[in-house]
Amino acid sequence: MNFKLNEAIEVLERTPQTLEHFLVGLNKDWLLCNEGEGTWNIIEVMNHLIEGEKTNWIPRIEIILNEGESRPFPVFDRYSHLTDGNNRSIEDKMIEFKTCRAESLSKLKTLIKAEMDLELSGIHPAFGKVHIRELLSTWVVHDLTHLNQVTRIMAERYREDVGPWKEYLGILRRNKTGN
Amino acid sequence: MNFKLNEAIEVLERTPQTLEHFLVGLNKDWLLCNEGEGTWNIIEVMNHLIEGEKTNWIPRIEIILNEGESRPFPVFDRYSHLTDGNNRSIEDKMIEFKTCRAESLSKLKTLIKAEMDLELSGIHPAFGKVHIRELLSTWVVHDLTHLNQVTRIMAERYREDVGPWKEYLGILRRNKTGN
Numbered sequence: 001m002n003f004k005l006n007e008a009i010e011v012l013e014r015t016p017q018t019l020e021h022f023l024v025g026l027n028k029d030w031l032l033c034n035e036g037e038g039t040w041n042i043i044e045v046m047n048h049l050i051e052g053e054k055t056n057w058i059p060r061i062e063i064i065l066n067e068g069e070s071r072p073f074p075v076f077d078r079y080s081h082l083t084d085g086n087n088r089s090i091e092d093k094m095i096e097f098k099t100c101r102a103e104s105l106s107k108l109k110t111l112i113k114a115e116m117d118l119e120l121s122g123i124h125p126a127f128g129k130v131h132i133r134e135l136l137s138t139w140v141v142h143d144l145t146h147l148n149q150v151t152r153i154m155a156e157r158y159r160e161d162v163g164p165w166k167e168y169l170g171i172l173r174r175n176k177t178g179n
Numbered sequence: 180m181n182f183k184l185n186e187a188i189e190v191l192e193r194t195p196q197t198l199e200h201f202l203v204g205l206n207k208d209w210l211l212c213n214e215g216e217g218t219w220n221i222i223e224v225m226n227h228l229i230e231g232e233k234t235n236w237i238p239r240i241e242i243i244l245n246e247g248e249s250r251p252f253p254v255f256d257r258y259s260h261l262t263d264g265n266n267r268s269i270e271d272k273m274i275e276f277k278t279c280r281a282e283s284l285s286k287l288k289t290l291i292k293a294e295m296d297l298e299l300s301g302i303h304p305a306f307g308k309v310h311i312r313e314l315l316s317t318w319v320v321h322d323l324t325h326l327n328q329v330t331r332i333m334a335e336r337y338r339e340d341v342g343p344w345k346e347y348l349g350i351l352r353r354n355k356t357g358n
Binding site: 004133163 | 182328
């Protein structure tokens with residue numbers, strides 16, 4: 001096990017600025033491309049990250065702290081962001097994500113006061129007992145998953161353009177599942 | 180085909196700042212972890228990106244422009260960065276990469292003056308005739324591949340820590356090949 005709270009926060013606090021420096025100012029063709037039917041574009045990934053701040057990470061920690069294992073977490077709709085319109089700019093999405101994430105981390109620091117809080121547990125609706133330590137680790141890996149997805153979506157756009165180099169580029173050998 | 184020179188440059192010029200905002204200041208445990216024996220850590224990825232600026236992208240464009248198909252490109256050693264020591268800080272590596280990339284892009288703009296230059300061709304030592312358009316597309320996807328790799332390396336560090344959430348996290352379902 002490698003989780004340490006301060007190191008997890010290092011990643012969580014960097015995700016918005018990383019996405020901002022990578023994505024703001026890119027042509028719409030980069031922001032609206034996807035990996036094929038049923039896959040997400042970058043705007044949809046941003047919506048999903050914002051949604052997670054509002055309904056997933058901190059709310060679940062609060063349920064564990066307040067109610068423990070007495071009731072399962074409400075089910076988190078992983079696709080609710082797809083019903084949000086794509087009509088706001090990437091700049092607006094980025095400001096919203098940065099603001100939400102800053103609030104989440106500020107709240108996290110008030111909620112988790114001691115190492116032993118990390119061992120508190122709640123009930124996940126699909127797989128039962130989970131600990132705050134696992135939820136926080138998942139929050140970090142979830143950020144990394146979506147940073148990873150953004151690079152994969154963009155690479156896909158040049159799949160044919162790279163010509164014979166395709167065989168050297170690992171990112172194009174992967175399948176398209178797993179956002 | 181989706182390649183456009185100005186859109187390719189948008190990505191190429193963002194890669195150093197994206198990596199800087201993501202990686203500088205992270206704990207050594209993030210920077211030195213890898214995906215297992217024979218895989219790269221983040222410092223090694225940075226070395227590889229710097230090496231590419233010095234010996235791969237612009238040098239190959241110059242060979243195409245100056246010599247066309249008259250001789251193959253020199254073989255690019257994709258593993259030479261592993262012989263560079265890991266003893267310089269991530270801040271130093273980042274400054275070097277930013278400087279090299281800025282020089283590369285400045286040179287690119289003087290070398291490629293017209294759309295038709297993109298169709299000029301040279302000889303790749305492994306797969307023969309390639310066009311500048313393909314080389315430039317590959318440069319972009321190569322950046323994306325290594326951004327992708329960095330997120331995968333970091334996610335791997337928490338593989339066990341996420342507990343039962345592993346099955347929801349696509350980044351952990353991938354195999355470890357393809358840097």
